[in-house]
Each structure stands twice: as structure tokens, then as C-alpha cells.
Amino acid sequence: MGMSLASLLYPVIKPLLFRLDAEAAHELTTRMMRVTHSLGLLGREAIADGPPVSVMGLNFPNRLGLAAGMDKSAAAVDAWSKLGFGMVEVGTLTPRPQTGNPKPRLFRLPEHRALINRMGFNNPGIHSAVERLRHRQAKAVVGVNIGKNFDTPNETAVEDYLICLRATYDVADYVAVNISSPNTKGLRDLQSENAIRSLLIAVRAEQETLKGKTGRTVPVVVKIAPDLTGEGISDLVRVFNEVGVDGVIATNTTIDHNSVRPHKFADEIGGLSGEPVRKRSDEVLTAFRAGLRPEIPLIGVGGIVTGADAAEKRRLGADLVQIYSGLVFRGPILIKEATQMLVDRHGK
Ligand SMILES: Cc1cc2nc3c(=O)[nH]c(=O)nc-3n(C[C@H](O)[C@H](O)[C@H](O)COP(=O)(O)O)c2cc1C
Structure with missing residues (x-):
């Protein structure tokens, strides 16, 4: 299969986007995605790359997902799917709308x-x-x-989580369930043993109730920090094995910025993502694969900037993988x- 239009255009568009403030570039990209998709110009359906895979009782067109945070409001789900993702994770969403922290709040470290x-x-x-998701x-x-x-x-x-x-x-x-x-x-205090146990027990019980009401089984996974x-x-x-979860996403961004010192943005408060988080994300993924009951699937995310990085997550035990930062720096070619x-040798 040849290069998609989006992959061909990204090297041309990227320098223009990178001249904009990072968040403005993000908003413009979302808008371009919606427009090109509505004109029917976005690439192939995800299904084109490899046979579908079954994980958590769901059928994924392929093993690659868009990580949370890129499409927080579910604005362009159909477009992301067209670009080739087998999974799109929208959000994080909260019960009530909120504006987030004051800008600037997103920084690029291209080096x-x-x-x-x-x-x-x-x-x-x-x-x-x-x-919005009803009409996807x-x-x-x-x-x-x-x-x-x-x-x-945190007490309430x-x-x-139950409202959502x-x-x-x-x-x-x-x-x-994002606790990371x-x-x-x-938020990350919810990862402490007692907090996560009570949260998961409540979520599991609600999941059972909703299963009874709707007749649908919707898997619940937990996203953890590096x-x-x-x-x-x-x-x-221990808690995941005891209480049961349908999957674990490893990992979110890191608060450890040592790997990017002395970059001018190294001391900006926030979560670091992209290449510098890969090693730690891989370690955490490996530790969870070693400890978790083998039937609990893992979604590997953090620092994937090449196809080889994605394959490495798979080798370390990830059933599915997700990307965010790599897409910003490499574009749709990634x-x-x-x-x-991510297609296994035996074609799965
Ligand atoms: C700008 C930005 C916003 C993000 N927002 C969220 C979010 O709302 N919820 C979440 O679970 N993860 C969020 N993430 C984390 C990503 O989903 C991912 O776990 C992390 O960036 C590591 O992957 P990467 O190295 O491929 O970017 C965000 C990441 C970035 C860069």
C-alpha cells in the first residue's frame, strides 16, 4: 500500500505547525482532520493493516491506538479511525466541563x-x-x-468515576479509569493500595449493575503512572489480581524531568512524554506483565516514536499499544x- 495523502503532506505542514504555539497547532490539526475527513480525503480504514485481533472480548482492526489526551472531547473519532488507528481513546472526561490550567500549558522539546x-x-x-460518540x-x-x-x-x-x-x-x-x-x-494518590482497592471495588460493582441493565459487557481498564x-x-x-480489572494501560506521562535537563522547558511543571519516558514505561510494562494474572491484557504506551518501539512493547507483553507524542514529531507515517x-509473524 502506498503512502496516504496525510503522510505525504505532514512533512510540509509540520514546520508551519511547529511555528505556532503548541496548543494552537493542536487545535488547528484537529480542525484540519475534521475538514479533510468530511471531504473524504483521509486515508484508508484501519482495517487495511493486518488482520483484526480480539482483546478483552473486543475486535480491534489492528493493535495500534491513539492515546488519551489527543482527542479529549471526542471531536474527530471517525477521522482518527480513517487515519489508520485500530483504537481511539477519547478523554480524559470528567463529570462536569472544566477549562483546565492557565495557558501556556503545553511545551515542545523537539531535541x-x-x-x-x-x-x-x-x-x-x-x-x-x-x-458525540453516539453518532460515530x-x-x-x-x-x-x-x-x-x-x-x-479525593474522599468523594x-x-x-461512577458518574462517568x-x-x-x-x-x-x-x-x-485514569488515576495517573x-x-x-x-489524583495519583488514588494509586495507593487502599484508595485503588475501594475505587475498583465500587467500579466493578457498578459495572455489574450496568451489565444487568444494558445486557452489554464493557471492559474497564486502569491507566497507571510510570x-x-x-x-x-x-x-x-496485588489489588488488580484480587479485585480484577479487564486490562491495564502502562503508562501515563512522567514527572521526572531529569532526562531533558538542561532544556529551557525542563523545569516547566507537568508530565513529560515522548522518547524520554520510553525506558521507564517499558520497565513498568515488564513488571506488570510479570506480576499480573496472564489473562489480564496490557496496553503499552509511552515513548513510541518508531515502529520498532511499538514492536518492543509487544515483545515485552503488550497486547495493544498507543501513541501520542510520536505522532506529533513523526506524523501519520508512524x-x-x-x-x-505490530502484525505478528503468524499474521495476528
Ligand atoms: C498534551 C497531552 C495531553 C494528555 N492528556 C491525557 C489525558 O487527558 N488523559 C490521559 O490518560 N493521558 C493523557 N496524556 C498521556 C498520554 O495518553 C500518554 O499516556 C503519554 O503521553 C505517553 O505516551 P507518548 O510518549 O506516546 O506521548 C496526555 C499526553 C499529552 C502529551
């Missing part, structure tokens, strides 16, 4: 193929995103990533590269 962001869950609220035509599996509002105290955070789970249950293919973004105060200690990892592994490298 490192990295980004630092402190967006803070800017999003239109779960209900608005859900209405995408072949890609659509995950809905959920979180808590910034002003919800469980309720925010209920709101999205009839439209989501899977739901991702560094930009919502206290900054966990060895002890933090074994605590989570989608093709990664999906091809």
Missing part, C-alpha cells in the same frame, strides 16, 4: 522528541462527549478515559510503520 504538558483535564464534560461511524474501537473534576476532593472521587461510568456505559467500547495524570492535584516505585507496582498488581510492525 528530545518530547512534550511537557499540564493541561489539567480541559474537557467539555462526559455528557457532551457521549452525545468509526471502525476503530473507542475507549472513554474518565477522571475526576479538579475540585472534587469514587462518585466522579454510568454516563458512558452504553456508548463506550471500553472505559479507562500528574496535573490534577491528588513514576511508581517497586513497592507501588507490587501493591497495584501509524503505518507501527501497525505493520
